[in-house]
Amino acid sequence: MSTDSLPPKYKSRRNFLRAGVTATIATAAYPALGSTRVVNPAPAPAPAVKDSELDEITIDDLQKAFQSGQYSSRSLTEKYLARIQEIDKAGPMLNSVIELNPEALHIAEALDQERKVKGPRGPLHGIPVLIKDNIDTSDRMNTTAGSLALLGSRPPNDAFVAAQLRKAGAVILGKTNLSEWANIRSSHSTSGWSGRGGLTRNPYALDRNPCGSSSGTGAAVSANLCVAGVGTETDGSVVCPASANGLAGLKPTVGLVSRTGIVPISHSQDTAGPMARTVRDVAILLGAMAGTDPQDPATADSQGKLSPDYTRYLDPAGLKGARLGVVRKYFGFNDAVDQLMDTLIGEMKRAGAEIVDPADIPTIGKFDESELTVFYYELKADLAAYLARRGSSSPIKSLKDVIEFNELNRGREMPYFGQDIFLKSEQKGPLTSKEYLDALALNRQLTRSEGIDFVMDKFKLDALVAPTGGPAWLTDLINGDHAAGGSSSAAAVAGYPNINVTAGHLWGLPVGISFFGRAWSEPTLLKIAYSFEQLTKARQKPRFLPTMDIPAS
Numbered sequence: 269m270s271t272d273s274l275p276p277k278y279k280s281r282r283n284f285l286r287a288g289v290t291a292t293i294a295t296a297a298y299p300a301l302g303s304t305r306v307v308n309p310a311p312a313p314a315p316a317v318k319d320s321e322l323d324e325i326t327i328d329d330l331q332k333a334f335q336s337g338q339y340s341s342r343s344l345t346e347k348y349l350a351r352i353q354e355i356d357k358a359g360p361m362l363n364s365v366i367e368l369n370p371e372a373l374h375i376a377e378a379l380d381q382e383r384k385v386k387g388p389r390g391p392l393h394g395i396p397v398l399i400k401d402n403i404d405t406s407d408r409m410n411t412t413a414g415s416l417a418l419l420g421s422r423p424p425n426d427a428f429v430a431a432q433l434r435k436a437g438a439v440i441l442g443k444t445n446l447s448e449w450a451n452i453r454s455s456h457s458t459s460g461w462s463g464r465g466g467l468t469r470n471p472y473a474l475d476r477n478p479c480g481s482s483s484g485t486g487a488a489v490s491a492n493l494c495v496a497g498v499g500t501e502t503d504g505s506v507v508c509p510a511s512a513n514g515l516a517g518l519k520p521t522v523g524l525v526s527r528t529g530i531v532p533i534s535h536s537q538d539t540a541g542p543m544a545r546t547v548r549d550v551a552i553l554l555g556a557m558a559g560t561d562p563q564d565p566a567t568a569d570s571q572g573k574l575s576p577d578y579t580r581y582l583d584p585a586g587l588k589g590a591r592l593g594v595v596r597k598y599f600g601f602n603d604a605v606d607q608l609m610d611t612l613i614g615e616m617k618r619a620g621a622e623i624v625d626p627a628d629i630p631t632i633g634k635f636d637e638s639e640l641t642v643f644y645y646e647l648k649a650d651l652a653a654y655l656a657r658r659g660s661s662s663p664i665k666s667l668k669d670v671i672e673f674n675e676l677n678r679g680r681e682m683p684y685f686g687q688d689i690f691l692k693s694e695q696k697g698p699l700t701s702k703e704y705l706d707a708l709a710l711n712r713q714l715t716r717s718e719g720i721d722f723v724m725d726k727f728k729l730d731a732l733v734a735p736t737g738g739p740a741w742l743t744d745l746i747n748g749d750h751a752a753g754g755s756s757s758a759a760a761v762a763g764y765p766n767i768n769v770t771a772g773h774l775w776g777l778p779v780g781i782s783f784f785g786r787a788w789s790e791p792t793l794l795k796i797a798y799s800f801e802q803l804t805k806a807r808q809k810p811r812f813l814p815t816m817d818i819p820a821s
Contacts, residue, residue: 317355317812322347323492324809327391327549330495334383334394341376341383341394345439348396349373352442352493360474360812364487366401366465368442370408376439391552393437398488399498400481401443401465402450403427403540404529404657413531414448414462416680417673421662427529428561429498429540436556441494444484449670450505451481452533452647454685456748459483463681467743470512471810472777476740477749480508482517485543490514490810496544496553502533503639504756506541507768511736511780514770514807516550516797517543519756521787522763523569525554526561529657532650534643535566536708537760545807547769547798551578554790573788581791586799588620590730592783593627593723598734601753604774605735612771612781612804613733619803624727629758631714638714639761641707644693667694684745715762724786731789731796736768736780759784767797770806775818778808 322344333339339347349368356362369375379394388394399405402413404423412418426434433440445465451457460468460483468483470476471491478487482499486509489497499506501519510517519541527538542553555578560567575581594613599606617623648667655665664670671690674681696704720732734755741750759766759782766784773779781800783793801807 317359320347320351320492322351324545325492325495326546327395327495327552330395331388331391331393334388340380341396341439342373342380344394345372345376345396345441348441348494355491355812356488356493360469360471362469362471362474362487362491363466364444364468364478364484364491365398365493366414366443366445366462366484367409369440372396372439372441379437379439389437390556392433392556394439395437395496396439396441396494397433397496397498397553398441398444398485398494399430399433400446400485400500402446402500402531403430403443403498405430405440405443409443411443411531412464413450414446414464415670416463416677417664417670418662419464421658421664423529423658424661425529425657428526428559428564429530429557432557432559433498438556444482444488444497446484447481450500450502450531450533452502452643453687453690454748455688456685458684458743458745458748460743461684461745463677467745469743470740471812472514472740473813473816475742475815476777477512477743478509479512479737479740481505482509482543486510486513486515486517489543489545491812492809496542496549498540498553498557499543500530500538500540501756501760502537502643503760504754506543507736507756507766507780507782508754510543510768511770511778512740514778514810515543515545516547516767516769516801517541518550518554518767518790518793519759519765520554520558520790521570521765523564523566524574524765524788524790525557526559526564526567528561528563532647532654534646535650536642536646536711537763547767547794547801548579548582550767551582551794551798554578570788575791578790578794581795582798583795584799584802585620586795587616587803589622590620590796591622591624591728592616592796593727593729593732594623594625595628595632595732595734595755596626597628597632598753598755602738605738605753605779608772608774608779609735609781615803616800619799624729627723627727627729627732629719629723629732631719632758635711635714635761636757638707638710639757641703642711644689644696645699645701645704645707647693648696649699685748711761715758716764719758720762720764720784721786729785730792731783731785734782735771736782739774739777739779755782763787765790765793767793769797769801771804772806773808776811776813776816778806
């Protein structure tokens with residue numbers, strides 16, 4: 269999650285969008301999964317990373333390569349597995365992949381045979397993707413949310429999202445590391461660290477943070493360890509790592525993508541989202557992921573609003589005539605970011621966009637406490653419901669069990685930060701409690717009818733615009749994350765869509781811009797984001813530097 273408007277005691281917690289303030293340098297080595305991580309006081313010089321033939325390759329490129337015979341799905345999967353070994357588990361040791369799928373090559377080979385006999389299922393046929401380690405897979409891989417408490421317990425079924433990807437013909441290459449429990453455990457957490465997986469590093473500068481709970485997916489996709497990936501967001505956990513790792517990343521409307529089989533924080537805000545190096549690949553992945561699920565009642569609202577092909581909304585001239593509102597209240601945390609955004613707003617205006625500046629959401633800062641109250645209640649209830657799906661395969665049945673496990677395994681699970689948010693959540697009552705119902709109603713009022721919908725109606729807008737965050741901050745396992753700014757909260761609390769696109773680079777670090785708007789406005793946001801991407805072409809592949817060479821003032 270992420271916001272710059274939380275009270276100070278909560279600012280550094282979870283995935284609430286944190287952007288770059290300098291801090292003590294700390295990184296982690298990559299021992300065997302599940303063991304205690306060793307933290308180095310400073311990053312060792314990274315070996316030079318050779319370019320790969322797969323660098324910056326797109327889904328469309330690979331389908332053409334399959335058709336020509338240049339690659340098979342098996343040969344492509346082999347290349348990605350080798351690249352993961354070369355730079356994730358050796359070399360710069362990004363530590364973004366928590367587990368590889370032992371069946372990946374077999375699945376790829378079967379898809380190659382199917383292609384020969386029946387032709388491809390669609391654009392994802394044979395394409396290797398990585399998914400976050402809080403998304404259930406009913407196979408030989410674990411699903412742990414980064415916690416040793418769930419290691420060895422296997423879900424009985426695929427998450428709906430995982431099943432959708434398999435149905436589309438994707439090869440699930442493995443699981444990505446994350447901020448443990450999607451960064452909901454502690455108000456002093458370090459993004460990208462989990463007890464099971466250790467610390468993920470930012471591929472642009474290894475001592476910088478990859479941001480958010482989908483940190484592993486962000487780092488892996490940016491480093492070209494797969495074609496595209498899946499993250500999850502409650503507040504900032506897709507758009508923040510997309511920004512910090514130079515990606516496009518879309519947080520859909522809650523209900524467009526099923527939540528079934530995903531380790532939860534908050535059913536009113538949780539959703540999975542696609543992350544890729546291009547907006548087009550995000551659109552392709554979204555089309556495969558979306559769908560109505562009888563086990564998730566929120567997806568019933570998506571009927572008539574789903575699209576099997578979101579690429580049809582992509583238009584290089586999509587900015588022309590678009591009315592964009594600049595949310596100035598989300599600016600001001602970094603002078604260089606403000607200057608970059610103002611330059612880009614000018615570019616969008618010259619491309620034909622109609623700019624309303626400012627178009628501020630009047631309720632920003634008024635729903636911070638109520639958002640956290642909802643999290644406390646929903647975490648306890650939703651986690652118990654999720655764990656019940658695991659049945660007898662896991663001794664962990666409740667949040668209380670997780671808390672007790674962490675205390676018994678403090679040296680491995682809590683060497684840097686505790687579990688104060690878990691403890692506060694455990695004290696809460698059922699979802700029938702008046703405090704919860706009042707907070708949930710207030711959230712929706714302040715972010716919807718008096719928030720995003722209000723300002724968009726007032727100015728007749730197609731989308732709202734703000735900086736996603738600042739350049740990645742220095743990772744600090746001792747003090748935790750350091751918040752500076754971010755814009756994810758209004759869309760997150762409303763359950764509305766939000767897409768990040770790389771806006772540019774400051775001191776060699778990527779910075780993202782967010783376009784967000786009304787419920788079910790993914791087609792409009794993709795159209796605008798794609799046009800912005802084609803206008804700026806700001807994405808640069810990472811260089812795996814040990815640290816940024818920032819000139820002294």
